[in-house]
Amino acid sequence: MSESSCYILDNGAYTAKVGLSTKLPKVVPNCIMKAKSERRRPFVGSQIDECRDASGLFYILPFQKGFLINWDTQKTVWDYMFSKECCPVNFNETPLIVTEPLFNFASIQEAMTEIFFEEYECQTLLRINATDLAEYYHRKTHNNECTVVVDSGYSYTYIVPYIKGKKYREGIRRIDVGGKVLTNHLKEILSYRQLNVMDETYVINQVKEDSCFVSQNFMQDIEIAKKKGSANTIVKDYILPDYTTIRRGYLRDVVKSDEDLEQQTLRLNNERFSIPELLFHPSDVGIPQMGIPEAVMHSINACPEENMESLLENIVLYGGNTLFPGFRDRVYNDVRSFALDHFDVNVYLPDDPLTYAWEGGKHIFRDPDFYSFCMTKEEYEEEGKALAFERFDI
């Protein structure tokens, strides 16, 4: 038994990366959204692209604090994803690889097994952590011994060391800062300083994506942002979407006082780099935790000493936050400064950090032992959910 393609669902808390291994993945919002302007229907997944006015969007998310909690929402979004409207699939014929969070709770793991075998009638199922797929991809393309995977997503940032292809659980570290905290904090400070945007999560998330960068020298950038006039190379204006002529906002040079501008704007100065800085200094907003580079060292130091060299040489980043300009360089420079001089440090940022784990799914599907990692419907029917706990290392 071996199929020519499998279906890969990297089921993130904000976006799912989904599709057949023979095609390109789709990045689908893993949520239902409701618009003020469109009262006849909610928007499921990518249907939001059909929404003409995305102001004041209301989110209904399957995930809470990084775990799948709201199953009715998830079921609705999955039904959409698996349908002709998005990425159709027949699980009778096509194996499924689906990702789950690290340390996923037992009840959620059981529910995953049940819903895919019973509701979606999967024939062959592989439940796996997204970081496992990322590590597999990196190892197959670099032939390295050990890897540190940094997954900086919506709910959390996870740092996961792997030794010879195996997760080293004692070294796993979680920082409770992800894209959601960044967007919410940006919303809060803009609402206090300039304009009430508390209801505009969707728009402010775009402001964040379009405007923010990771500083390479925080105190120096603070000094630049304090300057007036053209000496301040950081301050910019963001033109907000009005959903008549502008569908997505954009960053531009500061609007001159004699300029006649009809659009609503936000002035962004120290916000541009103070927001991503929370990933490096969570304590800046009162979260008493290490930042990413320090946590990477903390994770590596929890691993056997003989693996330190290989771990430092193979730090792989992925997830939405790694898209901020400067993210990789900052992680590299900080880890470099923490590590002993005689070690090499390599930090990899893949070409597409959003779909890196999904691409890893394509590679694992080609593994000669792929089917031994999976569970079949027959096995489920004979041995039940207990077998899934043995087989899948979640």
Next chain:
Amino acid sequence: MSARESGRVKEAEKRRVLDDAARKRRARKAIEALEQDNFHEDPHADLVMSKKVPKFADSNEKPTRKKKSKSAEYYKMRFRKTFAQLVEEDASFRPDPPNYLSAQVPPSQFPDRYFCAVCGFPSNYTCIPCGARYCSVRCLGTHLDTRCLKWTA
């Protein structure tokens, strides 16, 4: 309110100082707010029929599927556990570290940095009544006029 009265209120407020418990409560609320999905009400909350309207899930019959799909509502009832319940359960599923709780990173070895609650630039001063940080007389003024003790937490 007359000018004299408001002056008196201001005097009274000046003497008020938030105690430690209230400050911690405020800090905790600020962190909780960073976890929130929405800050406004469901814009369709008043649509009574919205639940009855056949949702996508029900109206979309997949030709390849033999059996009738169960509704989203069924799975809501079938797997209904809150985050708090799940964390509690985990204490018996994975009683010993490493587990979800143990994976959380400890505090940083580096000293905390402080930023002005008004403008976001580094701050050297602490507001006496509430403990918020500020950087200048100007920002302190804005803070006293807008937040400080005006927030109840």
